[in-house]
Amino acid sequence: MADDSDFDERREALKARVQAQIEASKEAKLERQQSASEELVVDESDLNDAIAQANEEFNEHMASMENANASQLRTLAASLILVGSILGMASGGLILQGNPADLINAFSVIGNDESVDVSGIVLEPDGSAVADVNVELMNVDSGEVIGLTTTDSNGYFWFKSIDVTELQLTFTLDGHTTVERIFIPDGAQIKPITLREGTGTVVENEIVSRDGWNTENAVALSTAVGVLTVLTGLIGVQSAVEARRAKRYRRTQYLAGLALFSRGLIIFGPALILAGMMLLMKSRDQFSDVGGE
Structure with a gap:
C-alpha cells in the first residue's frame, strides 16, 4: 500500500509539472503574438499620406x-x-x-537646242526660185564667217549644226540687191528671201525684242x-x-x-x-x- 501511494504522488507531481510547462508555453506564445501584433499596427492616415506623397513625387518626376x-x-x-x-x-x-548677263542669256535660249540646221529658199518677186545665189553665214557678235554656200537649182540652201546665237545671212547675186538678214535660228526653215533687181543693200532684222527685256x-x-x-x-x-x-x-x-x-x-x-x-x-x-x- 505504501508503494502505491508513493507512485501516485510522483505521477501527480509529474502531471502538475507538465501542466505548468504547457501553461507557460501558451502564455509565452500569447505574449509573442501580442507583441508582434503591436509591432504591425500602423496608423492608416500615416499610410495614406505616405502613398499620396509617393504618387506626387512620381508624377512630378514623370512631368519633369x-x-x-x-x-x-x-x-x-x-x-x-x-x-x-x-x-x-x-x-x-x-x-x-x-551676273545679270547670265540671266539674259538664260532667257534668250530657253526652249532652244545647242545647235540646229539653218535652211531656206531664195525667190524672185514673182515666186520663181533663184539658183547660184552666194549665201554667207556670219556670227554677228564675233564677225566670224561660219559658212559659205550657193543655192541649188530649186533656190534652196542649207547649213548644218549651227550654234544657236545671233546670226546674219548675206545673199548676193549680180544684178540684184544684196539682202542681209539678222536672226536667231530655231531649227525651222527661215522664211523665203526675195531678191529684186537693182543695187544696194536691204537689211532684214528678224530678232524680236523680248518685251523690253x-x-x-x-x-x-x-x-x-x-x-x-x-x-x-x-x-x-x-x-x-x-x-x-x-x-x-x-x-x-x-x-x-x-x-x-x-x-x-x-x-x-x-x-x-x-x-x-x-x-x-x-x-x-x-x-x-x-x-x-
Missing part, C-alpha cells in the same frame, strides 16, 4: 521628364529652322552677287529676288528665336511658314524648316499661349 523631352524637341526644331533660314540668306546673297530689267529682277530671299531668311531666324522663347505658338509657325520662301539651296533649306515646324507641333504644349507655364 516629359518637359525635358519636349524642351529638347523644341530646341531641335529651333535649330532646324535656323539652319534652313541661314541657307536661304546665303542663297539670297549669291543671287545678289550674280534688257540688262536693267535683269538687274531689277535679280535684286528683287535676292532681297526677298534674304528677308524671308531673316524672318526664319526670328521664328527660331520665337521657338526658343516658347511664348506664341501660332506666331512662331506663321513666321516659319514665311521662311519657306527663302529657298535655301533650292529644297534643302525649306526641307529643314518644314521638319522644324513638324517638331514644333509635337512640343506645342510648351508654349505659354497653348498650355505651357
Whole structure:
C-alpha cells in the first residue's frame, strides 16, 4: 500500500509539472503574438499620406521628364529652322552677287537646242526660185564667217549644226540687191528671201525684242529676288528665336511658314524648316499661349 501511494504522488507531481510547462508555453506564445501584433499596427492616415506623397513625387518626376523631352524637341526644331533660314540668306546673297548677263542669256535660249540646221529658199518677186545665189553665214557678235554656200537649182540652201546665237545671212547675186538678214535660228526653215533687181543693200532684222527685256530689267529682277530671299531668311531666324522663347505658338509657325520662301539651296533649306515646324507641333504644349507655364 505504501508503494502505491508513493507512485501516485510522483505521477501527480509529474502531471502538475507538465501542466505548468504547457501553461507557460501558451502564455509565452500569447505574449509573442501580442507583441508582434503591436509591432504591425500602423496608423492608416500615416499610410495614406505616405502613398499620396509617393504618387506626387512620381508624377512630378514623370512631368519633369516629359518637359525635358519636349524642351529638347523644341530646341531641335529651333535649330532646324535656323539652319534652313541661314541657307536661304546665303542663297539670297549669291543671287545678289550674280551676273545679270547670265540671266539674259538664260532667257534668250530657253526652249532652244545647242545647235540646229539653218535652211531656206531664195525667190524672185514673182515666186520663181533663184539658183547660184552666194549665201554667207556670219556670227554677228564675233564677225566670224561660219559658212559659205550657193543655192541649188530649186533656190534652196542649207547649213548644218549651227550654234544657236545671233546670226546674219548675206545673199548676193549680180544684178540684184544684196539682202542681209539678222536672226536667231530655231531649227525651222527661215522664211523665203526675195531678191529684186537693182543695187544696194536691204537689211532684214528678224530678232524680236523680248518685251523690253534688257540688262536693267535683269538687274531689277535679280535684286528683287535676292532681297526677298534674304528677308524671308531673316524672318526664319526670328521664328527660331520665337521657338526658343516658347511664348506664341501660332506666331512662331506663321513666321516659319514665311521662311519657306527663302529657298535655301533650292529644297534643302525649306526641307529643314518644314521638319522644324513638324517638331514644333509635337512640343506645342510648351508654349505659354497653348498650355505651357
